Amino acid sequence: MSSPYATLPEFEYARPSTLEEALKLLAKYGEEAKVLAGGVGLITFMLERLVSPRIVIDIKKIPELRRIEYTEGKGLVLGAAARISEITRYMDSNPRVREKYRALYEALSRIADLQIRNRATIGGNICEALPFMDSYAPLALFDAKLRIASVEGERETTITDFVKGPGFLDLAPNELLVSIELPDPPRESRSGFSKIVPAIEYSVASVAMLVANPVDPRSREVRIAVSAATPAPIRVREAEEVFRREGDIVDLLDAALDRMTSAIKELVIEDPYASAEYRLEMLKVQAYILFKRLLDSFLQERG
Amino acid sequence: MGGAVVREYRYIGKRIPPRDAFDKVTGIAPYVYDMELPGMLYVKLLQSTQPHARIKGIDYSKALSVSGVVAVATGRDFPFRIGIYVGDRDLLAIEKALWVGHPVAAVIAESPRAAEKALDLIEVDYEPLQPVFDPIEAMKPGAPLLHPDLGKYRISPAFKPRPGTNIANEFRLSKGDVDKGFSKASVVVEGEFSIPFMSHVYMETQAVIAHYKPNGYVDIWSSAQSPFSARYLLAMSLGMPVGRIRIHVPYVGGGFGGKAGLGWEPLAVMLSKKAGYRPVKLLFTRSEQMRLAPVVAGVKAWGKLGLDKEGRIVAYQARFIFDSGAFGDYTVNVSRTAGYACTGSYEVDNVECLSYAVYTNKIPTTALRGFGYPENHWVLERLIDMAAKKLGMDPAKVRSINLLKPGKSKTSTGARLREDAGDPQRVLEEVIGSLGWGREPSSTDKPWKIRAKGFALSVKGPSQPPDASSSAIIKFNEDGSVDVMVGTGNFGQGTVTSLAMIVAEEFGIPLDKVHVHEMRSTNDSAYTWQTVGSRGLFTDGSALLEAIKDAKSKIKRVASAVLRVSEDHLEIGDGKVYVKGKPWHYIPLERIVMGYLYENGNAIGGPIIGAGRHIAELNTFLDPETGQGTPTIFYTFGGTGVEVEVNVLTGEIKVVKAVQVFDIGKAINPLLVEGQMIGGFVMGQSRALYEELIFDEMGSVANPNLSFYYVARAKDMPDEWVLKIIETPQSDGPYGARGIGENVMIAVAPAIGNALYHGLSVDVRSLPLKAERVWRAIREQNPKLYKEALEAVKRSIRESYKKLREALVVAR
Numbered sequence A: 001m002s003s004p005y006a007t008l009p010e011f012e013y014a015r016p017s018t019l020e021e022a023l024k025l026l027a028k029y030g031e032e033a034k035v036l037a038g039g040v041g042l043i044t045f046m047l048e049r050l051v052s053p054r055i056v057i058d059i060k061k062i063p064e065l066r067r068i069e070y071t072e073g074k075g076l077v078l079g080a081a082a083r084i085s086e087i088t089r090y091m092d093s094n095p096r097v098r099e100k101y102r103a104l105y106e107a108l109s110r111i112a113d114l115q116i117r118n119r120a121t122i123g124g125n126i127c128e129a130l131p132f133m134d135s136y137a138p139l140a141l142f143d144a145k146l147r148i149a150s151v152e153g154e155r156e157t158t159i160t161d162f163v164k165g166p167g168f169l170d171l172a173p174n175e176l177l178v179s180i181e182l183p184d185p186p187r188e189s190r191s192g193f194s195k196i197v198p199a200i201e202y203s204v205a206s207v208a209m210l211v212a213n214p215v216d217p218r219s220r221e222v223r224i225a226v227s228a229a230t231p232a233p234i235r236v237r238e239a240e241e242v243f244r245r246e247g248d249i250v251d252l253l254d255a256a257l258d259r260m261t262s263a264i265k266e267l268v269i270e271d272p273y274a275s276a277e278y279r280l281e282m283l284k285v286q287a288y289i290l291f292k293r294l295l296d297s298f299l300q301e302r303g
Numbered sequence B: 001m002g003g004a005v006v007r008e009y010r011y012i013g014k015r016i017p018p019r020d021a022f023d024k025v026t027g028i029a030p031y032v033y034d035m036e037l038p039g040m041l042y043v044k045l046l047q048s049t050q051p052h053a054r055i056k057g058i059d060y061s062k063a064l065s066v067s068g069v070v071a072v073a074t075g076r077d078f079p080f081r082i083g084i085y086v087g088d089r090d091l092l093a094i095e096k097a098l099w100v101g102h103p104v105a106a107v108i109a110e111s112p113r114a115a116e117k118a119l120d121l122i123e124v125d126y127e128p129l130q131p132v133f134d135p136i137e138a139m140k141p142g143a144p145l146l147h148p149d150l151g152k153y154r155i156s157p158a159f160k161p162r163p164g165t166n167i168a169n170e171f172r173l174s175k176g177d178v179d180k181g182f183s184k185a186s187v188v189v190e191g192e193f194s195i196p197f198m199s200h201v202y203m204e205t206q207a208v209i210a211h212y213k214p215n216g217y218v219d220i221w222s223s224a225q226s227p228f229s230a231r232y233l234l235a236m237s238l239g240m241p242v243g244r245i246r247i248h249v250p251y252v253g254g255g256f257g258g259k260a261g262l263g264w265e266p267l268a269v270m271l272s273k274k275a276g277y278r279p280v281k282l283l284f285t286r287s288e289q290m291r292l293a294p295v296v297a298g299v300k301a302w303g304k305l306g307l308d309k310e311g312r313i314v315a316y317q318a319r320f321i322f323d324s325g326a327f328g329d330y331t332v333n334v335s336r337t338a339g340y341a342c343t344g345s346y347e348v349d350n351v352e353c354l355s356y357a358v359y360t361n362k363i364p365t366t367a368l369r370g371f372g373y374p375e376n377h378w379v380l381e382r383l384i385d386m387a388a389k390k391l392g393m394d395p396a397k398v399r400s401i402n403l404l405k406p407g408k409s410k411t412s413t414g415a416r417l418r419e420d421a422g423d424p425q426r427v428l429e430e431v432i433g434s435l436g437w438g439r440e441p442s443s444t445d446k447p448w449k450i451r452a453k454g455f456a457l458s459v460k461g462p463s464q465p466p467d468a469s470s471s472a473i474i475k476f477n478e479d480g481s482v483d484v485m486v487g488t489g490n491f492g493q494g495t496v497t498s499l500a501m502i503v504a505e506e507f508g509i510p511l512d513k514v515h516v517h518e519m520r521s522t523n524d525s526a527y528t529w530q531t532v533g534s535r536g537l538f539t540d541g542s543a544l545l546e547a548i549k550d551a552k553s554k555i556k557r558v559a560s561a562v563l564r565v566s567e568d569h570l571e572i573g574d575g576k577v578y579v580k581g582k583p584w585h586y587i588p589l590e591r592i593v594m595g596y597l598y599e600n601g602n603a604i605g606g607p608i609i610g611a612g613r614h615i616a617e618l619n620t621f622l623d624p625e626t627g628q629g630t631p632t633i634f635y636t637f638g639g640t641g642v643e644v645e646v647n648v649l650t651g652e653i654k655v656v657k658a659v660q661v662f663d664i665g666k667a668i669n670p671l672l673v674e675g676q677m678i679g680g681f682v683m684g685q686s687r688a689l690y691e692e693l694i695f696d697e698m699g700s701v702a703n704p705n706l707s708f709y710y711v712a713r714a715k716d717m718p719d720e721w722v723l724k725i726i727e728t729p730q731s732d733g734p735y736g737a738r739g740i741g742e743n744v745m746i747a748v749a750p751a752i753g754n755a756l757y758h759g760l761s762v763d764v765r766s767l768p769l770k771a772e773r774v775w776r777a778i779r780e781q782n783p784k785l786y787k788e789a790l791e792a793v794k795r796s797i798r799e800s801y802k803k804l805r806e807a808l809v810v811a812r
């Protein structure tokens, strides 16, 4: 993430004002085009000569890509070019929405610093395709639908299907991520996000968790998603299923987190910044602490 | 001068904001990085992709054909070596590339873009050689040699390289008889310690503009700490007359030792010549800075300490292996200093300390704030706590028993400590008092977070040649204001603010009538050897006081004629020269400093200029066999205490309280001293907890950026500060002052290490104390603690659940 070069490679620049125009440009240039949203990632990649696009297509001025909208019953819709700080600000002025999507809010509001959050977009964060992108675990948690468009039409996918691994997306050169839709989470649910950032800029193990109706075995729901420790985000359904068994939620927690560990063990990243062993254990430790925090948050609101 | 007399001061001792603050906050401060000259060209360096290779050929024909490219240079153009202590550096790789990142060619072009484009078109034909990355491997016979010609390099007298090996310097301190000492020990502790390579991470990366002019004069603008020694070394290396070189230094965006000695000036000068005598600019991106400019050596150390049953240190032995990377030029002196000052603040009769600087195929290294002391303190201050525990004695008591006694004790180098060197016992008392050592740390509301306390002491003196000198010039202006010309640098310490305060104090003039120009040049500033070693205020301040005295006596000579009293009966203060006892007989300074004009038009005197100098007194070379002698002009004693909060489950450490205590003789400006104490602590904390250059299997820096090389930020600062300044004046320091710039960071790492040791029974001897390392140590050394913490979390989950269920029942 840093470069011996001080100048960018030469490129052409286009700033379409409609989605249609942008898709046409993408269709025309394909592999030779790169989409620019906030540019926080792209400019660095270009400085490092990791990419040298012939044309840079700036999507910031396309109004429909800047949307941030919550509709009761339908959920939250985020345009791909909505900035991180715009999203958190929207949530701050709509506390009910913020609490519904608390895990996403916690993740986004702790990305980098304010300057970067003012530029970086949610779509850029998703499409940067590095394991430690903070939007991943919460988007997996809330069953987010990603809308992808090209001149040929539109399709819908999920974050776990879309992000395949470091630098690897299920995205054709002529396609654009248009929006992210987060359906309403279960009523009266609580969610949160936790990451470990040990002496680097990015997380080495992130957990997002959601709990609904914890004391009612029939209606309760627990969701767990992880990222940063694994090459791509994972919704850990094996662990979630444990909570459908009989018994008190607290009696199932150990078994669920053991399932989580065994389900993802083989996938965990090992690098100079954190061992696989540490990452795996940190997922578990954070899951316990997060679970406690969520239980407490049910209590707090009841006074 | 001298601080023995208690005086009421107008400026000295007052909390006055640094002079450069306005310029920096408003963005008008000039830096070389931002400077442009007419006709200037831009340089870009091609980095080696091989850790150790013979360069068979470099084809830059394609590069030359890029429009805007003026010239390409390679090592062949500059077949000579340069340096300050061991002249082992090349300008561009000569025959061999020695690390991944080693500059092998330089493109000079009309624009950075053209230079970078051309860079990609240069082809280098390498013949790979066996590399060596580990300093211990590199010391073994038969290891691949980086510098087969080491015996032919120019070596400064204090250093002993071993030609035919990778040892750039070997130093031995020997005093008493360690075997005999250990035989009297009740407890002996020993251990291996390590410190990683680090980057200085000054804000402004290296930047230099050089203009070799057709008339043989050279002008250089450099982000340098030490323009005078850079000029001298440059002249020696290039065989040029010193006086033809001018180095201009504007504001410098941080240095921390990394911009001391000789920097990139020689390369820039030669490239300017090569480009047809046009000015050239060389500056580094952060990545270049961290892959090709000198960083800070990694250290592998070993220490062994023996205490008798009373807690007296009976013997100490240590070995430091500094991994100097491909060039050891400055690191040889860092390693030597770590060796000769190995016994820290304590009196030890039987000592043997060996230190080495060893070449490896990694990025070269240089000085860093602290200069060998953080390294030797990381070993000694940890061993003392380990030995104390083994003996069942309070580590504060062990320290107290062994502390150097000014006027009585002999230091590691056998020099008797001057009687006004400070009050180490009081430092210790203040540290443990402020820390509440002996009282349990406060508990936290999270059962998996534990608080712990630790402390360490530190000492630091400048490591300089025995004849290192400084000077100062002051000259008056028509309005009675003063221009101060000093050589000492201005890269964040605030020394110039304190120097201005001294001038204002001595003449009794308003502070805003004292001017220190931000642009220093070797031809119009007074000489100073270097701005390093915490010496600036002590040496240049002393020279300044002499210059003030000189100017005062010149003023008095004129005033004596005008006021008709002898010079002895005149006093200068309040911006006046006046008769002692009859202050109403006076002349305002502005009426005399440019010459005094009588009513009839006669005039006497003339513009007043004062000059002063300082040179180390009674320092000696160290004995080449035993390391004995007098190496420093002062030692500053200090100590650091910490209370940390450790997340037992994640290994994360948060410093909640920092205690900093230093006996600096006199705080000329306590605000700036506290700035050093805070900044130094955070830097020490950053080195202790986070900073580490990571190398891949090619010995290449894998994290040459600030995303993966983490430096402490505002959010990492301790919650609570206790800053204590002790003032035991040293008679030959300005107003009694000693240096403070480096000591402030030395004890931080051992204090944190000791806190883990006492509070968690976890002993970590490798820096940095990164979360995973601490987590692993807890799991291995104190698994019960980890288990209990996890159980505590689970228990609290059950409690929360119980409450929640009860609340729901009530709600229904």
Ligand SMILES: Cc1cc2nc3c(=O)[nH]c(=O)nc-3n(C[C@H](O)[C@H](O)[C@H](O)COP(=O)(O)OP(=O)(O)OC[C@H]3O[C@@H](n4cnc5c(N)ncnc54)[C@H](O)[C@@H]3O)c2cc1C
Binding pocket: A034, A035, A036, A037, A038, A039, A040, A041, A042, A043, A059, A080, A081, A110, A111, A112, A113, A116, A119, A120, A121, A122, A123, A124, A125, A126, A127, A128, A132, A133, A134, A135, A175, A176, A177, A178, A201, A202, A203, B707
């Ligand atoms: C100092 C620093 C600290 C950081 N810290 C964090 C952190 O703590 N947590 C974290 O998650 N991230 C962090 N990041 C990464 C940062 O969040 C991302 O770089 C940013 O979110 C990218 O968004 P952008 O809008 O700037 O994307 P851009 O740079 O514009 O684009 C990024 C990539 O996505 C592609 N792209 C963008 N939009 C679309 C689209 N709609 N459809 C298809 N492709 C698209 C681009 O072509 C490019 O390849 C940090 C970055 C920096 C520099």
